[in-house]
Amino acid sequence: MSALQEYKCPCCGGAIAFDSGTQKMKCPFCDTEFEVETLEAYAGEQASGREDEMNWETAAGGAWQEGEAEGLRTYVCQSCGGEIVGDENTAAASCPFCGNPVVMTGQFSGALKPDYIIPFKMDKKAAKEALQKHYGGKRLLPKVFRDQNHIDEIKGIYVPFWLFDAEAEANIRYKATSVRTWSDSSYQYKETSYYLVTRGGEIGFERVPVDGSSKMPDDLMESIEPFLFSDAVDFKTAYLAGYLADKYDVDEEQSIERANARIKQSTEKAFADTVRNYTSVVPEAGSVKLRGGKAAYALYPVWMLNTTWNGKNYTFAMNGQTGKLVGDLPVDKGAARKWTLGLTALCSAAAYGIIWLLHLARIL
Incomplete structure (x- = not known):
């Protein structure tokens, strides 16, 4: 039965x-x-209900041609283990990630050849100016840090990125409500209508970037996006002259999980934006299926700036193409306390003013 x-x-x-x-x-x-x-x-x-189906064709990058990588050298940081690539004339005295000394270990070998590279558009001077601008308007930044700060190290480095293309087919179900209220001389009324809303369709993605370096936090690299692929050119080793290049240690297969998360999040947001004119909308279930998923391997330009204050290292990253800069700053604890006390006093004064007006209204 x-x-x-x-x-x-x-x-x-x-x-x-x-x-x-x-x-x-x-x-x-x-x-x-x-x-x-x-x-x-x-x-x-x-x-x-359907389940996600996100499969990829993994064949990014290519092999180095004979003699093509002869002028490249590798440098290894003894502190964080970072492996960096530069040309034979690059002076790499310190690690762009942690600021500690690096050691030249010899001829470059092993990694795939990048498909594309975006050459640096911003120079070292622009990186310094961007950092000074970053200090501007920061009320809680210690004055000593701003006035006496010196940059320990500025390094231009090409960061490895996997670029993912795919067509996403999505089917998503939402629970939506529409609330209507009205009243008469005796009662107030509220009517809630419930709806089952579905959305289905396709959306295309091109060159979704995922950095291939474990030393570069994903959120830091995503914070200096976008990189404009219109400036990308076919990779040539000549573009590395005078710069460093991070040797990827997160391969294409390992980067797929992050690519899937970014594509799924963007797909769900795009579909959710089409569900309008309801009081509330809650996604109940859905699936995303990828077709034609493939990846390319590229190097993107980033300036890394390191500075030390009160024994702590502060690292900033700047998009070497657009100039967008991000990074954490120290906080003046004394100024923060004064700011908090001042804000509390202002709120208290405002509340007292409202109470006094209400009292005055009762008298009148």
């Missing part, structure tokens, strides 16, 4: 049953009524 179908109320989630008086399905908890056909269609939609 097959199990009986149990229906849940779409509004409150309670068990729902057929009401012989109304000839409808009625929830005993919230008293909401449904046509039998409507509830069966809703239950069928819930049961037809």
Whole structure:
């Protein structure tokens, strides 16, 4: 004998049953009524859930041609383990990630050849100016840090990125409500209507970037986006002259999880933006399926700036193409306390003023 179908109320989630008086399905908890056909269609939609399907063709990068990488050298940081690539004339005295000394270890070998590179557009002077601008308007930045700060190290470095292309097909179901209120001389009324909203379609993605360096936090690299691929050119070792290049240690396969997360998040947001004119919208279920997923390997330009203050190292990253700079700054604890006390006093004064006005209104 097959199990009986149990229906849940779409509004409150309670068990729902057929009401012989109304000839409808009625929830005993919230008293909401449904046509039998409507509830069966809703239950069928819930049961037809799909799972994500995100597969990729992994064949990014290419092999170095004979003699092409002869002028490249590798440098290894003895502190953080970072492996950096430069040309034979590059002076790499310190690590661009942690500021500690690096050691030249010899001829470059092993990594895939990049497909593309975006050459540096911003020079070292622009990086210094961007950092000074970053200090501007920071009320809680210690004055000594701003006035006496010196930059320990500025390094231009090409960061490895995997660029993912794909067509995403999505099917997403939402639970939406529409609330209507009105009143008469005796009562106030509130009517809540519930809707099952579905969205399905396709959206294309080109060159979704995921950095291939474990030493570069994903959120830091994503904070200096976007990189404009219109400036990208086919990779040539000549572009590395005078700069460093981070040797990737997170390969294409390992980067897929981050690419999937970025693509899924963007897809869900794009579809959610089309569900309008409701009081509330909550996603219930959905799936994303990728087609034609493939990746390319590129080097993107980043300036790394390191400075030390009160024994702590502060690192800033600047997009070497657009000039966008991010990085944490120290906080003047004394100024922060004064700011907090001043804000508290202002709120207290405002509250006192409101109380005094209300008291005055009662007198009048």
